[in-house]
Amino acid sequence: MKLSIIALGLSLLLSQNVLLAEKQHHLVLSTENTSLGITANEGGRSYIQYYGVKIAQEDMQKLFATRSNFTCLSYPTFGIGLGRGIMEALSLQMPDGNMSTDLYIQKVEQSSDKNGKYLELTMIDSVYPVEVKQYFKTYNNTDIITTWTQITNKGKKGIVMNKFASANVPIQRGDNYVCHYHGRWASENYINETPMPNGELVLDEKEGMRTAWYNNPSFMISIDGKPQEENGEVFGGTLIWGGNYKIQMVAENNKFTITAGINNDNSAYTLEAGETFTTPEFAMTYSLQGKGGVSRAFHKWGRKYGLQHGDIERDILLNSWEGVYFNVNQEKMDQMMKDIADLGGELFVMDDGWFGEKYPRNNGTSSLGDWRVNKTKLPLGIKGLTDAAKKHGIKFGIWIEPEMANTISEIYEKHPEWTLQCKNRKQTTGRGKTQIVLDLCNPKVQDYVFSITDKLLTENPEIAYIKWDCNAAMMDYGSTYLPASKQSEVEIRYHIGLRNVLKRIRDKFPDVVIQCCSSGGGRISYGFIPWFDEFWTSDNTDAYQRLYMQWSASQFYPAIAMASHVSASPNHQTSRVTPLKFRFDVAMTGRLGMEMKPEDMTKEELEFSKRAISSYKSIRKIVQMGDLYRLISPYDHKSISALMFANEAKSRLVVFAYNVDYLHSQHVPYVRLSGVDENKNYRIKDLTPWKADQPCFLNGKVISGRVLKYAGLQMKDLLNRPFTSVALELTAE
Numbered sequence: 232m233k234l235s236i237i238a239l240g241l242s243l244l245l246s247q248n249v250l251l252a253e254k255q256h257h258l259v260l261s262t263e264n265t266s267l268g269i270t271a272n273e274g275g276r277s278y279i280q281y282y283g284v285k286i287a288q289e290d291m292q293k294l295f296a297t298r299s300n301f302t303c304l305s306y307p308t309f310g311i312g313l314g315r316g317i318m319e320a321l322s323l324q325m326p327d328g329n330m331s332t333d334l335y336i337q338k339v340e341q342s343s344d345k346n347g348k349y350l351e352l353t354m355i356d357s358v359y360p361v362e363v364k365q366y367f368k369t370y371n372n373t374d375i376i377t378t379w380t381q382i383t384n385k386g387k388k389g390i391v392m393n394k395f396a397s398a399n400v401p402i403q404r405g406d407n408y409v410c411h412y413h414g415r416w417a418s419e420n421y422i423n424e425t426p427m428p429n430g431e432l433v434l435d436e437k438e439g440m441r442t443a444w445y446n447n448p449s450f451m452i453s454i455d456g457k458p459q460e461e462n463g464e465v466f467g468g469t470l471i472w473g474g475n476y477k478i479q480m481v482a483e484n485n486k487f488t489i490t491a492g493i494n495n496d497n498s499a500y501t502l503e504a505g506e507t508f509t510t511p512e513f514a515m516t517y518s519l520q521g522k523g524g525v526s527r528a529f530h531k532w533g534r535k536y537g538l539q540h541g542d543i544e545r546d547i548l549l550n551s552w553e554g555v556y557f558n559v560n561q562e563k564m565d566q567m568m569k570d571i572a573d574l575g576g577e578l579f580v581m582d583d584g585w586f587g588e589k590y591p592r593n594n595g596t597s598s599l600g601d602w603r604v605n606k607t608k609l610p611l612g613i614k615g616l617t618d619a620a621k622k623h624g625i626k627f628g629i630w631i632e633p634e635m636a637n638t639i640s641e642i643y644e645k646h647p648e649w650t651l652q653c654k655n656r657k658q659t660t661g662r663g664k665t666q667i668v669l670d671l672c673n674p675k676v677q678d679y680v681f682s683i684t685d686k687l688l689t690e691n692p693e694i695a696y697i698k699w700d701c702n703a704a705m706m707d708y709g710s711t712y713l714p715a716s717k718q719s720e721v722e723i724r725y726h727i728g729l730r731n732v733l734k735r736i737r738d739k740f741p742d743v744v745i746q747c748c749s750s751g752g753g754r755i756s757y758g759f760i761p762w763f764d765e766f767w768t769s770d771n772t773d774a775y776q777r778l779y780m781q782w783s784a785s786q787f788y789p790a791i792a793m794a795s796h797v798s799a800s801p802n803h804q805t806s807r808v809t810p811l812k813f814r815f816d817v818a819m820t821g822r823l824g825m826e827m828k829p830e831d832m833t834k835e836e837l838e839f840s841k842r843a844i845s846s847y848k849s850i851r852k853i854v855q856m857g858d859l860y861r862l863i864s865p866y867d868h869k870s871i872s873a874l875m876f877a878n879e880a881k882s883r884l885v886v887f888a889y890n891v892d893y894l895h896s897q898h899v900p901y902v903r904l905s906g907v908d909e910n911k912n913y914r915i916k917d918l919t920p921w922k923a924d925q926p927c928f929l930n931g932k933v934i935s936g937r938v939l940k941y942a943g944l945q946m947k948d949l950l951n952r953p954f955t956s957v958a959l960e961l962t963a964e
């Protein structure tokens with residue numbers, strides 16, 4: 232349905248496209264609990280007047296009356312008339328060298344489809360043949376609004392886009408704090424909270440490939456003081472783009488705006504005659520329930536609209552990496568499949584090390600790009616493995632890193648020009664001193680990368696899961712495919728190419744589960760999630776450090792997408808020794824898996840693992856599809872950390888608590904369950920007692936929601952040693 236609200240009489244054009252008169256539209260775009268208020272003046276500009284708690288259409292008029300002037304242009308352009316404190320979202324250089332763009336609203340349209348409602352503002356430049364369509368979209372049954380633009384060159388000569396952001400949004404000025412997530416390999420996504428300074432604060436990524444590693448493209452901004460978990464007004468935003476991005480926050484006087492989009496640094500893009508460029512969606516929400524409210528809004532939207540198969544429970548798997556690393560062979564794989572099947576697992580994933588004929592993949596120095604089974608290691612081929620999985624009654628998955636090659640590989644010998652490289656310079660190499668990145672700007676390379684997955688899945692339809700890895704930066708910014716004039720477009724075109732490949736894969740193989748891995752958590756971003764089911768949270772599987780990383784990943788990304796594996800102790804990355812129960816209790820807050828050799832476990836450990844896996848199955852739906860309430864943050868160093876998941880009816884809850892900062896005789900806070908229904912009574916069950924017949928003292932107790940919420944659970948005796956933990960299910964009676 233498209234409802235055109237063009238004021239015909241007003242759209243008389245002057246010779247240079249300037250509209251004769253203005254017609255004001257006060258538009259309110261609402262979700263369940265939020266509203267975006269826009270004033271669009273046909274023949275004039277458009278402004279975002281309001282974004283926050285839900286308001287009615289009539290409020291918009293009143294809101295308008297309280298403002299002495301419009302505050303935030305919906306899409307400010309560079310070069311003419313921008314005042315202090317206003318960041319441009321669009322900067323174009325016209326074919327005659329003119330650096331300015333001057334956009335007027337030509338048309339205002341509203342429409343809807345099965346997913347939500349759209350507002351489309353069509354703007355044209357007063358002189359030059361440029362059209363910009365700005366979109367705002369609400370997603371049904373969520374509190375998320377997205378916005379993006381489409382920029383079209385309607386002329387005959389190329390226009391250079393120097394900046395082309397997706398969004399320009401006002402934030403209520405107050406005692407603002409910015410929360411963002413920063414990390415590196417094996418310590419992804421650490422939470423940073425900082426007061427918003429006067430001036431500019433930039434969050435960006437320039438790594439090219441692992442674009443959520445150093446800075447995640449998601450962030451929150453509180454309105455009044457340090458953000459709280461369940462109280463206070465908090466804005467949350469994320470850019471749905473897998474490439475380099477830039478989020479600029481500008482606070483001046485009473486104004487505070489954010490501009491978010493593709494990172495334009497070294498990335499000028501020439502829009503050819505007739506070409507349209509679509510900027511990625513920027514998604515946002517606004518909550519009165521603090522950070523928790525923002526997270527739950529994104530989780531709900533993420534499951535429904537963001538990731539693949541958000542309504543299907545995930546299998547419990549064993550991944551071979553930390554168990555055998557590159558030493559893959561038929562016997563070991565078979566053994567691991569048997570082991571995970573015996574423990575109640577449902578899927579086995581063979582990681583790196585299975586391919587390469589001329590150059591066998593025995594370490595990180597060779598073979599990427601040569602995706603043929605190494606017959607010495609696996610004489611029966613993939614078929615031998617899928618047959619073995621069938622025999623053990625589980626599914627089979629496989630690791631690939633399709634965007635890459637090594638300089639020692641058959642593909643590189645054949646097509647050195649298919650890899651990213653700068654003209655006249657020696658190629659930079661990454662992992663193993665030989666890893667290089669394929670040039671996805673080139674459609675032939677896109678076909679090749681698509682064919683890797685296509686071949687694997689077509690020849691082996693039993694493959695149920697793919698771990699898609701990416702272990703390199705964009706080291707060399709150059710493409711042999713692109714002409715000289717387009718070398719600055721390499722990074723953007725790479726990601727457009729990658730999207731094309733992923734879309735083709737998804738169109739052909741809608742059911743396969745695909746994990747997004749990138750040296751661990753290098754791609755934990757809604758920019759990748761549309762084609763994936765989950766992400767590998769970190770190569771660091773130390774349960775203690777995972778508590779911090781998972782806590783921060785959970786700020787935006789739902790538990791169903793967070794792969795979390797129980798690994799060996801001492802941990803391979805940190806050497807930390809932790810009890811198996813602790814490791815399970817941590818991994819059970821995401822998509823549970825294992826990353827070790829069950830063969831090496833004791834009988835008691837195996838017996839416990841079997842029970843823990845069976846318990847996880849009983850609460851999997853609540854963790855993977857329920858609402859998350861973070862109760863005590865490990866970042867607060869209050870000796871313990873706790874979190875909880877609740878089903879929609881709040882009739883079933885799962886609570887996890889951990890001793891994270893053990894000091895003798897210290898104060899241990901009560902765990903108050905903020906997300907319970909205070910009118911219900913809940914029976915407690917210990918989900919993971921170390922010994923089956925020795926559950927914790929809370930087991931079997933019936934406690935009222937009011938007590939759980941306001942008095943809380945006393946866990947002093949349970950969490951009285953380093954790395955003690957508890958996992959409880961609470962069922963309403």
Ligand code: GLA
Pocket residue numbers: 552582583630700702748749750751767770
């Ligand atoms: C990356 C991944 C790991 C593993 C290795 C294999 O580091 O993050 O999980 O798959 O590659 O080489």
